[in-house]
Amino acid sequence: MxxxxxxxxxxxxxxxxxxxxxxxxxxxxxxxxxxxxxxxxxxxxxxxxxxxxxxxxxxxxxxxxxxxxxxxxxxxxxxxxPEPFKEAQSYLERVSSQWDDVLARLKFFVEDEES
Amino acid sequence: MxxxxxxxxxxxxxxxxxxxxxxxxxxxxxxxxxxxxxxxxxxxxxxxxxxxxxxxxxxxxxxxxxxxxxxxxxxxxxxxxPEPFKEAQSYLERVSSQWDDVLARLKFFVEDEES
DNA sequence: CCCATACGCAACCTCCTGGTTGTGTATTGA
DNA sequence: TCAATACACAACCAGGAGGTTGCGTATGGG
Incomplete structure (x- = not known):
């Protein structure tokens, strides 16, 4: 690794x-x-x-x-x-969307339990 | 200031x-x-x-x-x-686009001189 | 030509950072 | 109940970061 x-x-x-x-x-x-x-x-x-x-x-x-x-x-x-700024920006974007995905999966799981 | x-x-x-x-x-x-x-x-x-x-x-x-x-x-x-990540991302976006504007204005100026 | 300008380099200082170890306390599970 | 777990707190240390001053050198304008 x-x-x-x-x-x-x-x-x-x-x-x-x-x-x-x-x-x-x-x-x-x-x-x-x-x-x-x-x-x-x-x-x-x-x-x-x-x-x-x-x-x-x-x-x-x-x-x-x-x-x-x-x-x-x-x-x-x-x-x-400009390049490193765009790179850093895209990294932050990836991190944020990764988190959004986690939340989405969690929400799905919770709603699944409720039904 | x-x-x-x-x-x-x-x-x-x-x-x-x-x-x-x-x-x-x-x-x-x-x-x-x-x-x-x-x-x-x-x-x-x-x-x-x-x-x-x-x-x-x-x-x-x-x-x-x-x-x-x-x-x-x-x-x-x-x-x-997530919030500070989005804030930082939007800052980097503003900086980058500010730079793009500078380049655009410069390009316009140069092309103006050429004509 | 010469002085003011704009640097680079280096020594030095202080304080913060990243890391450890040691110790005390609360929580948990068997 | 009691030992292991998970942590907080504090002292301590080495090294790096941010800043200054001092000095030497190249460049440019009058």
Missing amino acids: SRPRIRAELEARASVFAALGDETRLLLVGKLSNGLPQSISRLAEGSALTRQAIAKHLRVLERAGLVRGMRAGRESRFAFT | SRPRIRAELEARASVFAALGDETRLLLVGKLSNGLPQSISRLAEGSALTRQAIAKHLRVLERAGLVRGMRAGRESRFAFT
């Missing part, structure tokens, strides 16, 4: 959710999902945190694949990456 | 994602989404971790609202809670 394929997917999924599990990073995702690639300094504007802190958060998002960084001259810009 | 309402939603969302950002907890979610409420010992069966470790993970899931624990005699059973 627990084939490498499954383990790898589990690990990737956990790292995506972990990356999203921080308020600062959710705000960054909000900014990036909302427009074109932006530099670190730009993303740090208006934040209470330092530029280095923001840079660290961006690296976390990048390692999880949620964001893609590229150097452009003296600044490095980060862009939103 | 940053009204309390928004802050609270942000915090709740982050805690949900953070709770999902761990392989052990993803496995627990998998088990619970898949059947009826189960006791801690039951959920710890077959795991390399101790029962106490599993209990801690369940508390994390519970604090995030992903799971609901209830005492039944000498055992405490944990049940799947």
Whole structure:
């Protein structure tokens, strides 16, 4: 059991959710999902945190694949990456519908007992 | 800016994602989404971790609202809670479609330049 | 050409997380 | 009734996460 394929997917999924599990990073995702690639300094504007802190958060998002960084001259810009979001969404959808199925079967069983 | 309402939603969302950002907890979610409420010992069966470790993970899931624990005699059973999953899913959907809109507007702009 | 800008890297700190062990308590079943 | 079961609570530990400061380096505009 627990084939490498499954383990790898589990690990990737956990790292995506972990990356999203921080308020600062959710705000960054909000900014990036909302427009074109932006530099670190730009993303740090208006934040209470330092530029280095923001840079660290961006690296976390990048390692999880949620964001893609590229150097452009003296600044490095980060862009939103939609795929992992869709993957995570489809996982949540599967979990929810799995639960719905359980409820449906339970309801059927209970109604069966009542008759 | 940053009204309390928004802050609270942000915090709740982050805690949900953070709770999902761990392989052990993803496995627990998998088990619970898949059947009826189960006791801690039951959920710890077959795991390399101790029962106490599993209990801690369940508390994390519970604090995030992903799971609901209830005492039944000498055992405490944990049940799947679908709402936060649907909420998280709809958030991811909003982020993705926001990005799609950005791309659409960009495409329009580029095609406009070409003409 | 030169200074301000935008970084990266590294050391360092604190606090939280994931995990264990140990102990005490309630519940259950024989 | 009494031992095994199932748990909660607490102390403790190592390591990682989030954050800062300091410093060195490349890039770009005036």
